[in-house]
Amino acid sequence: MARKPQAQSNEDRLIARHFKPIARHPGALGLIDDAATLKPPPGHDIVITADAVVSGVHFFPDDPADAIAHKALRVNLSDLAAKGARPAGFLLTLAMPKRTNDGWLKAFSRALGADAKRYGCPLLGGDTVCTPGPLTVSITAFGVLPAGTMVRRNGARVGDHVLVSGTIGDAALGLQLRRGIQLARRWKLSAQERSHLACRYLVPEPRDALAIAVRKHATGAMDVSDGLAGDLAKMCVASGVAAVIDVARVPLSSAARKASMADRKWLVTALSGGDDYEIVCTVRPNRLGAFQSAARALGVAVTDIGRIVRGAGVSFRLPNGQVLTLARGSFSHF
């Protein structure tokens, strides 16, 4: 007669131990199946987005496991928010080096579970594989919104106001600070300001609360992940328009303002560096008040930083009327 087989691979055990406890949504089927189901409410579209983070590329190999989990999920939630969608769930594909230990997985899965709960975005399934390379976390996130209402990159129109949420440049400056802590003295930062920049780089805060206001009032939107200058330029290309941005109005934290005053090159870093995970969107003049009120009611700061005009390209205007030259990132000159 047959003895009872051990019908559980190492992968099954890992999933059962670390990921099943955070996958309680009925669509996840307890993570024992090969697939999950997703059922949008009637009259709704599903918005899908995928973003991967790689150790040594998108985060430091010695970043804490919980910070990596937060970053991996939140960069996707940021995309959903910018499109005006409410999170509905995600799939996790984890490529792990053999040395990944149980303690790391415990911290990683707990942080992922905490975010899944916080943002109403349950883990629905995924895949775990071994890799001889660096830890790689690929997430596909799903959102829902009323059919046909996804806010696109290509909707900006001449005359629209350009608005951004939160503050710009903190994460890019936080990354500089992480590479050379002596900058904190040069920028004359308080301990709190130093920690503000460091946190903004380490753990993004997606603007999920703003999604509904973006969907109701914006003509175009995207999240700022590759730098305000480059991402706004992409929006302009997609929409066939240009933008004029008033540099003095770009919202900066006190830390970013101090860095910008220490040397203009740090202002350029703030405007063209990445990892902001704020939302940049365009709003018709007759909807500006309504958008600003809605954002206020949702508890998210938004700032009007410029206008959409005819032409091509993005101009960053300084208070003296000069145009700031940005040479970094996806920009060359302008």
Place this chain on the structure above:
Amino acid sequence: MARKPQAQSNEDRLIARHFKPIARHPGALGLIDDAATLKPPPGHDIVITADAVVSGVHFFPDDPADAIAHKALRVNLSDLAAKGARPAGFLLTLAMPKRTNDGWLKAFSRALGADAKRYGCPLLGGDTVCTPGPLTVSITAFGVLPAGTMVRRNGARVGDHVLVSGTIGDAALGLQLRRGIQLARRWKLSAQERSHLACRYLVPEPRDALAIAVRKHATGAMDVSDGLAGDLAKMCVASGVAAVIDVARVPLSSAARKASMADRKWLVTALSGGDDYEIVCTVRPNRLGAFQSAARALGVAVTDIGRIVRGAGVSFRLPNGQVLTLARGSFSHF
């Protein structure tokens, strides 16, 4: 005045050159947005599945680019078919070493485009990132089916017949052959048989045509990716049942039959090795004829290999009444 910015990163250029041409589905939005949309027909669920393949783990680093593309997508299509779902689209997350060249990307994206067309599964979006590690292709695939009809692992019931599509063990033997070509002589294979095994390892053929028959007639189903023995054991655990398999009835190709006759250890490899990408499913006795007729009409061979019984575990019975001992894969002893 502003000069025209180069609002295209290397990533944008790569996407525009290689992936935009194969992403013509309206939901893909021309791959210029951060997200795509998916709209299931009314009364349908979306089935989602994710599977990643890593160079040096799931395929050989010197496998041709088109074979890697086929494998990466088809392992996902195999999951959808086993769940009874019709393909609806996929997201591609490509983690590429810096040395990945244009010729490779061209061959890869063309093969992916050809499969997207062949299986009616359009590219909807994704992400491309650099990695200091091996090439890693993570795909999330979407399928649709009438609400509530996804075929699960846990539906097998006592008395059900166990059926598999196609032939079992070819890919696992093809992998052995690739590691030691002298086996071909030992197994007395013809050139055609050698090539059959090699191809079955290199490029899976998902049983997408069978999906509708599985959905209509099967009580439980999964695709055979980790070996028939291990995967059937997983189904039994999920369903709280046991299975008795008649080894003589397990469908083998002429090549696999020759290998099995050369040494019983190769029969064990065939039954417990992975990468078959066939479908194993369970069918009530009163639906068996209907399922077999439906499969015949769809042009997919299915074979009745055993029964679901009370208890736990999977027994592989030899013609002499003995039980075959499998020690490989997710099994230990039985």
